[in-house]
Amino acid sequence: MGLDDLIISLLTDHTVRIVGAGALLMGITSGVLGVFTLLRRQSLLGDAMSHAALPGLALAFLLTRSKESAPLLLGAALAAWAGALAVIAITSYTRLKSDAALGIVLSVFFGFGLVLLTVIQRLPTAAQAGLDKFLFGQAATLLQRDVATVGVVAVLALGAVGLGWKEFKLLSFDPAFAGVQGFPVRLLDVLLTSLVVLAIVAGIQTVGVVLMSAMLIAPAAAARQWTDRLSTMVILSALFGALAGIGGVILSSVGDSLPTGPAIVVCASILVYGSLLFAPGRGLVWQRLVTSRRQRMVRALRVLAQLYWLGTQHGDPLRPHPAGALRALVGPDVQASLRELAARSWVRRLDDGRVALSPEGLAVGRDFLVETEPVLAPGTPESGERTA
């Protein structure tokens, strides 16, 4: 199958289109809300909440005995909410810190959910088959109805973020200052947490409760690498979430029996690691490059300063000096620095191995020495005799 056949088949295949729409909505919603959880350092709260959704799903099924998505998702939302409340209650009424509270809530809720799932498996009816798809998600079983539900949830969540943009931004940066200005901080906190619940609900059928937290963390963490503006970060994060969602769907429809949920999370992880390494400014590779370039430059400027100083000692700043004399003053790696300086034509290298400042180099040396004299003036005793 050629690439264009593949694209055509993806675009026309009904299942792929439905699943793709579901993954897209999931990716955008969790990308946007993930930015706020990341910035408020609540990424692990998102993890606990998504795990906590499982018993809610199971209880909703036990009550309704149907796999209709709306009641199941309502149950999931309520349980995720209860999980968040439990974390808050434990941290504020006991001496346990938030890491312990998150661990307790995650394992207790999730464990209870697994027990309920086992109970459900043993029911005599056939309706229960496949409820465990909510563990790791099973996008392939998404129906048009399900996607419509997810669509409503996504629109609600994104609309609320757009409406309360200023308030959520202030809450995330400086909640005390929001309180000083009369905004109800507790209410805003509850509201934002509810929106995260909506994002979890939007993704639970596609990636499942176990992997959902990755979708709240990964796109936002990747987006943070590329920008220093909140609005840009939100847009990028939504984009990354959508990309991961679509990428995962394509991967799983091409690959043999590759499950969609994990494929989506793999795509999201690739985006994160790529961004951590290569984003300009914050990426590790970038920082390493900048650091080594700066250090090379500082070493070169030290050599320039020595040349300038030697020149002033002899009353002629442009006078050539043997490179050996510089090596004695600056150290063995003087050649690399001289190449750097020559490349900027701050230094002329004569055929006899001597080097001299160029007029541009002289100007740079003067500026540089005036600005950084205390640090970079030569450490020899004579330097004390230099007059300004």
Place this chain on the structure above:
Amino acid sequence: MTQPLSEPTLAIEVSDLTVAYRDRPVLWDVDVEVPAGVLMAVVGPNGAGKTTLLKAILGLVRPAAGTVRVFGQPLKAVRRLVAYVPQHRDVDWDFPTSVLDVVMMGRYGHLGWFRRPGSRERALALAALEQVGMRELAHRQISQLSGGQQQRVFLARALVQDARIYLMDEPFAGVDALTERAIVKVMRSLRAAGKTVVAVHHDLQTVREYFDWVLLLNVRRIACGPTNDVFTEENLRQTYGGRPVILEARRT
């Protein structure tokens, strides 16, 4: 003893304020009257409840007992009249936003729910940045600021709140001499405009120079009044738990 002033208008009136964290009282039965138009220092050792007092006045902590009135009214009714400069270490400066953006946050209360800041807010924020000497850094990412610059950004943010009372939590902590001078200048211009400033202050040497009113606090109120009357060796010794506090050079 203390000369009672001719019944001044009180900017802040704290009565019988008690605040406890768990079972430990941080403030015990504190009364404070801050006349309008003074520059008041809140002085006391670590753990004396200075920050808690500011937060109680701002309604950020719930007192176990006592009342706070601002210009004779409960805080809720006059919130817009009180601006706040928190310690600059209180927030995450790696947040993705710019200096100008943070300063505009001081207008959010005036804007109310859902309304976005516009050109008016921008102009006010730029003017406030000018006042604290940070106009050129308006578009800088906040993670690139020094401690002193962070403090000045918070001061500018409080200025755009356009309040009548300014509460500042250790505005001089960790700032260089240049920033300290800039902040003092702003404080004085606030007083000249008839505003009231209350600042938690640690440097006993500069209290007389910067402030005309002092509250000495150590869980209980030790003394409160004009600096000349209240800022005495005896009161300081009491504030700092009986140990003598030397006020060298400033008594000349």
